[in-house]
Amino acid sequence: MDLPLFAIQPQHVVMAKSLALNNLRVTVRPAVESDSPGILRCLHNAFAPYEQLYSPAAFLDTTLTAATVKERLAAMSVFVALTDADQIVGTLTGFQYSGQEGHLRGMAVRSKWQGTGVADLLLCTVEDHLRARGCSYITLDTTDPLKRAIQFYKRHGYEPTGKIGTYFGMALFEYKKDLGADTRIVRDDLAVTQRSKNAAIQRG
Numbered sequence: 387m388d389l390p391l392f393a394i395q396p397q398h399v400v401m402a403k404s405l406a407l408n409n410l411r412v413t414v415r416p417a418v419e420s421d422s423p424g425i426l427r428c429l430h431n432a433f434a435p436y437e438q439l440y441s442p443a444a445f446l447d448t449t450l451t452a453a454t455v456k457e458r459l460a461a462m463s464v465f466v467a468l469t470d471a472d473q474i475v476g477t478l479t480g481f482q483y484s485g486q487e488g489h490l491r492g493m494a495v496r497s498k499w500q501g502t503g504v505a506d507l508l509l510c511t512v513e514d515h516l517r518a519r520g521c522s523y524i525t526l527d528t529t530d531p532l533k534r535a536i537q538f539y540k541r542h543g544y545e546p547t548g549k550i551g552t553y554f555g556m557a558l559f560e561y562k563k564d565l566g567a568d569t570r571i572v573r574d575d576l577a578v579t580q581r582s583k584n585a586a587i588q589r590g
């Protein structure tokens with residue numbers, strides 16, 4: 387089955403969305419505690435290329451541990467993207483930071499699934515989730531080595547705010563997106579359709 391995947395439905399909470407990749411289906415849903423090992427594997431796989439560019443403490447905080455993933459599941463809305471075989475191939479966390487501000491953390495897609503639209507599906511799902519909770523804008527922080535992520539966020543309408551913090555000895559750059567009149571879901575549908583048609587399906 388080919389796409390389309392997500393219709394324009396910004397005003398309600400979408401609990402699970404699916405993306406068809408040739409003969410494979412990927413579904414995004416809220417994570418449960420038994421997803422923890424898969425979330426850790428996904429984070430480690432996605433961030434492995436950046437380990438040498440991160441401080442050890444920043445890498446540990448980013449890729450989590452059994453204890454910190456449990457804390458995150460308890461305090462925030464963690465989402466996972468998983469195949470029909472129940473392999474977790476992506477994850478993203480969102481939470482209401484304060485008032486109308488939503489915040490994203492822990493964005494990761496396994497390397498073999500990058501460029502397929504899984505990241506788009508995760509991001510749109512969590513944006514819808516935060517929008518439904520009354521957030522009018524979303525912030526996130528990222529680091530200089532994550533060039534691919536920065537490109538991805540810019541395509542989705544995130545812009546640098548100019549705020550630069552520190553993160554275990556690394557510079558941390560804030561990005562923000564207003565959730566107002568938003569047409570990106572339509573554009574992303576088209577983009578993802580094209581990507582999926584072209585995707586080489588040798589996934590693992």
Ligand SMILES: CC(C)(COP(=O)(O)OP(=O)(O)OC[C@H]1O[C@@H](n2cnc3c(N)ncnc32)[C@H](O)[C@@H]1OP(=O)(O)O)[C@@H](O)C(=O)NCCC(=O)NCCS
Nearest residue numbers: 432493494495500501502505528532533534535537538541
């Ligand atoms: C960030 C991430 C989830 C994005 O998912 P993805 O499937 O790779 O995203 P996409 O392929 O849709 O988009 C990536 C963009 O970066 C571009 N890109 C690819 N390699 C790049 C590179 N080395 N440098 C800069 N941009 C790059 C792609 O062309 C694409 O841009 P485009 O949409 O303008 O064509 C995924 O790359 C990932 O898990 N990365 C490692 C973990 C990470 O960086 N997390 C973010 C934490 S803030």
